[in-house]
Amino acid sequence: MKQYLDMVKYVLDNGIKKENRTGVDTISTFAYSYKVDLSKGYPLLTTKKMYFNSMLHELFWYLSGEEHIKNLRKKTKIWDAWADEEGRLETAYGRFWRRYPVPEISLDGEVFADENNPWVTREKNGQLVFDQIQYIVDTLKEMKTNPNHKNGRRMIVLAWNPGNATISKLPPCHYTFAFNVLGNKLNCHLTQRSGDIALGIPFNLACYSLLTMMIAKECGYEVGEFAHTIIDAHIYENHIEGLKEQLTREPLKLARINIADKPFNELTFEDITLEDYESHPVIKFEVAV
Numbered sequence: 001m002k003q004y005l006d007m008v009k010y011v012l013d014n015g016i017k018k019e020n021r022t023g024v025d026t027i028s029t030f031a032y033s034y035k036v037d038l039s040k041g042y043p044l045l046t047t048k049k050m051y052f053n054s055m056l057h058e059l060f061w062y063l064s065g066e067e068h069i070k071n072l073r074k075k076t077k078i079w080d081a082w083a084d085e086e087g088r089l090e091t092a093y094g095r096f097w098r099r100y101p102v103p104e105i106s107l108d109g110e111v112f113a114d115e116n117n118p119w120v121t122r123e124k125n126g127q128l129v130f131d132q133i134q135y136i137v138d139t140l141k142e143m144k145t146n147p148n149h150k151n152g153r154r155m156i157v158l159a160w161n162p163g164n165a166t167i168s169k170l171p172p173c174h175y176t177f178a179f180n181v182l183g184n185k186l187n188c189h190l191t192q193r194s195g196d197i198a199l200g201i202p203f204n205l206a207c208y209s210l211l212t213m214m215i216a217k218e219c220g221y222e223v224g225e226f227a228h229t230i231i232d233a234h235i236y237e238n239h240i241e242g243l244k245e246q247l248t249r250e251p252l253k254l255a256r257i258n259i260a261d262k263p264f265n266e267l268t269f270e271d272i273t274l275e276d277y278e279s280h281p282v283i284k285f286e287v288a289v
């Protein structure tokens with residue numbers, strides 16, 4: 001994928017050396033953006049072998065709304081370093097995607113959705129929560145018959161909750177995304193505060209591109225573009241050689257994705273198949289914890 005290789009080259013050429021909490025320095029750039037046209041194929045990197053199954057388990061974990069990795073860790077180890085022995089995690093994306101806490105006390109004149117709202121439920125522990133993914137799916141369906149939908153430019157999912165994020169061991173990196181309809185095409189824009197270009201970004205790109213394809217299918221849209229803005233876009237120093245190796249490799253034809261004919265909420269791991277994926281060999285990168 002040319003856009004990825006361009007980003008790698010840009011950060012290698014322009015990055016500034018920076019220290020960070022992990023003890024492994026990075027070369028960093030500010031606010032790198034790129035776009036991919038999803039109608040041209042599925043943007044899974046071909047210049048190294050990608051562990052598609054780990055990414056797919058991660059996406060279904062997000063969609064499950066689980067706040068822990070008790071189930072995910074049976075499928076992939078990629079989140080183990082940030083959880084405790086029991087599989088508990090201080091911050092989990094899916095918890096906020098599908099169960100974002102809603103306050104029950106408001107100021108004079110201010111509104112918050114209550115239990116009568118279609119996306120709000122009360123959990124067993126008494127907390128009111130909002131399902132942002134269902135809100136997106138329902139709104140996109142309503143827009144088919146009502147292009148002037150009041151929420152047509154308000155299709156936002158937020159994973160950042162300051163009261164959690166600012167004290168968490170690992171707050172969300174990809175913390176907000178927005179859907180956008182143009183013609184009959186569904187676009188998605190992801191904002192990421194911090195991006196590990198060798199390890200995290202290829203997963204994030206593949207994950208949100210697939211999510212966009214799944215939602216487009218459910219709601220009757222063609223796939224449009226995936227756009228990604230990475231605020232601190234960095235390469236860890238011990239990843240430089242592996243990324244330089246990738247730059248010498250010629251990108252191969254993009255793979256395709258097949259999604260089973262099932263309602264979005266019933267899709268499981270087995271319903272998504274990766275077709276015609278060919279790649280250059282694996283490159284091992286060590287993850288900075």
Ligand SMILES: Nc1nc(=O)c2c([nH]1)NC[C@@H]1CN(c3ccc(C(=O)N[C@@H](CCC(=O)O)C(=O)O)cc3)CN21
Pocket residue numbers: 050051054076077078079082170196199200201203283284285287288289
């Ligand atoms: N420093 C850092 N980089 C990240 O990308 C990252 C974090 N931390 N913390 C939270 C999550 C966990 N993520 C990870 C963690 C590990 C891999 C990883 O090891 N990937 C390997 C092998 C995957 C596998 O064995 O299935 C790869 O080659 O992609 C990828 C993403 C992304 N995130």
Ligand SMILES: O=c1ccn([C@H]2C[C@H](O)[C@@H](COP(=O)(O)O)O2)c(=O)[nH]1
Pocket residue numbers: 020021170171173174194195196197199200201204
């Ligand atoms: O999905 C993800 C999750 C994490 N990352 C990277 C970005 C950073 O290298 C680290 C997080 O460290 P912070 O100090 O919290 O920024 O993980 C990613 O690229 N993608």
